Structures are given as C-alpha cells and as structure tokens.
Amino acid sequence: MSEVLDSYPQLLQGAWITVQITVLGAVLALVLALAFGVAGAARPVWMRAVNRLYVEFFRGAAALVLMYWLFYSLPLVGLRFTPMAAAVLALGLNYGAYGAEVVRGSINAVPKAQYEAAVALNLRPAQRMRRVILPQAVALMLPPFGNLLIELMKATAVVSLVTIADLTFRAQQIQANTGETAATYALVLVVYFVIAQVLQRLVRLLERRTERMLGRRPRRGALREVPAPAGGVPR
Structure with missing residues (x-):
C-alpha cells in the first residue's frame, strides 16, 4: 500500500486529465x-x-x-484528431444527445400559462424563449444535468484506450509497477468518488442559485416573517 501511496503524483496528473476531459466534454x-x-x-x-x-x-x-471511429478511422480519409479532441468530441456528442432530451422535456414542462402570458405581452418567439421559458426550464434541467455530468465523468475511464494518460491509465501503470491491484484500484475508486462529489456539490449550488433567482427560495440573510400566535398579536 505504501508503494501505491508514494505514486500519488502520477494519480494527481491522471486526475487532472480526467477533470479536463470532463469539463470540456460537459x-x-x-x-x-x-x-x-x-x-x-x-x-x-x-x-x-x-x-x-x-x-x-x-x-x-x-x-x-x-471515440475509436474519430481517432482510428477518420485518419484513413485524411481527417485527424488528437486523442484529447477525439475523446471530448465523442463524449460531448454522446451525452449532448441525452441532454437534448432533458432540455426538450424541461421546456415542455413549463406551464402553458407562461407561454400565453408571454404572447399577451407581445414578445417575439425568441424573446419568449430567452426571457420567460428558458429561465424556468433551467430549474427543471439542473438535477438531471447533474446526473449526466457524473455519468460523463465516469465515462472518461475509457479514454485511456485512445492513448490518453488519464486517471485509469495512471492506475494501470501503478498496478503494473507495484503489483498492488487491490490497493491501487481502491485508491482510484476514492479519487473518482471525490471528483464526483465536487461536481455534484457545484450542481447543487447552481440549483439553489437558480431557485433564488426565480423566487422559490429565500435569499441568504433575508428576514423571515414570524407567524403571530393564534391568540392575536404578541405583546
């Protein structure tokens, strides 16, 4: 186990590559x-x-x-991508399709009365979408977007197959050098878990901020009304 812990610089380098691919792909x-x-x-x-x-x-x-098609097949017709670009494109295109359904469903879930009010205000279609519909739909999108973000982060574990030295690639190197299979992958599991928790925390912060902007959550430090007792106004 000590040999695995001594290899933490390699794990940190791999974790940084994983974070970069996650952010760019997202x-x-x-x-x-x-x-x-x-x-x-x-x-x-x-x-x-x-x-x-x-x-x-x-x-x-x-x-x-x-990812294989972008990195290994397209060069045969003269179109080449770096390993990072191929990984980001593959993950972005794939999870963007799932996200598009989330966006479509969230927009359709906005109450019809909001559309009618925007039409009554004589807003153009682009203005209705930008000022009325999307701000309310974003609050519905964020929870499933958070799940997709975590799934995208975990999917980066396969980018080592296109020669990217991500966290999984570094773990394979450490395991081959030390022979400590259980300890190596247990540590890598912890690192992935920590990254996932950080991403989830950021999404939760965005959720709370969006709810406050829509007036669904009181702002921090705002005065709260204290209900009067049933017997009348307190003395």
Missing part, C-alpha cells in the same frame, strides 16, 4: 443539448426532425465506438 454536451433541445421543442417540423436525427443517432451510438 461544455460541448451543454451547447449541443441546448441547441438541439430547443429545436426539439420548436414548432417547425424540420427543426424537430433535426432534433430526432441527432438524438436517436448519437444516443444509440456507444461513446467508445464513436
């Missing part, structure tokens, strides 16, 4: 989810068709196979 997935999710909730048929084409294809494709 940013790409978020952009794609918002774009195609809004398209899926739009009225034009062609926009909904584009949404279904993207969602059904990339949600049904395995992220690892997509």
Whole structure:
C-alpha cells in the first residue's frame, strides 16, 4: 500500500486529465443539448426532425465506438484528431444527445400559462424563449444535468484506450509497477468518488442559485416573517 501511496503524483496528473476531459466534454454536451433541445421543442417540423436525427443517432451510438471511429478511422480519409479532441468530441456528442432530451422535456414542462402570458405581452418567439421559458426550464434541467455530468465523468475511464494518460491509465501503470491491484484500484475508486462529489456539490449550488433567482427560495440573510400566535398579536 505504501508503494501505491508514494505514486500519488502520477494519480494527481491522471486526475487532472480526467477533470479536463470532463469539463470540456460537459461544455460541448451543454451547447449541443441546448441547441438541439430547443429545436426539439420548436414548432417547425424540420427543426424537430433535426432534433430526432441527432438524438436517436448519437444516443444509440456507444461513446467508445464513436471515440475509436474519430481517432482510428477518420485518419484513413485524411481527417485527424488528437486523442484529447477525439475523446471530448465523442463524449460531448454522446451525452449532448441525452441532454437534448432533458432540455426538450424541461421546456415542455413549463406551464402553458407562461407561454400565453408571454404572447399577451407581445414578445417575439425568441424573446419568449430567452426571457420567460428558458429561465424556468433551467430549474427543471439542473438535477438531471447533474446526473449526466457524473455519468460523463465516469465515462472518461475509457479514454485511456485512445492513448490518453488519464486517471485509469495512471492506475494501470501503478498496478503494473507495484503489483498492488487491490490497493491501487481502491485508491482510484476514492479519487473518482471525490471528483464526483465536487461536481455534484457545484450542481447543487447552481440549483439553489437558480431557485433564488426565480423566487422559490429565500435569499441568504433575508428576514423571515414570524407567524403571530393564534391568540392575536404578541405583546
């Protein structure tokens, strides 16, 4: 076990690569989810068709196979990606498809009265979506987005197969050098757990902030009304 603990610099380097891929993949997935999710909730048929084409294809494709295709197959036709770019693209495209369904469902879950009020205010469709619908839908999106973020982080464990020295890759190196299989992977499990908890904490902070912006949670330090006793106003 001591030999495994002595190798912590390698684990930290691998963990940093894992965090980078998670953040970059999540940013790409978020952009794609918002774009195609809004398209899926739009009225034009062609926009909904584009949404279904993207969602059904990339949600049904395995992220690892997509990563192999980007890194090993496309160079055969002259299009090359670095290992990091291939990993980020594969994870972003795959989890963006799941996120697009979350966005579409959250937009459709906003009460119809909100649409009607925005129309009554003579807001254009883009203004209705940006100022009225999306702010309320975001509060519904964040919990499932948090789950997808954790799943994306765990999916980065396969990027070592395209020669990226992530946390799993470093663990394999340490295990090969020390022969301590149980201790090595137990420590790696702890590191993944810590990363997941940090990400989950950030999502929870965003949830609380969004709820306060929508007036669903009192602001910190705000005065709370003390209910008067049933017998009347206290003296």
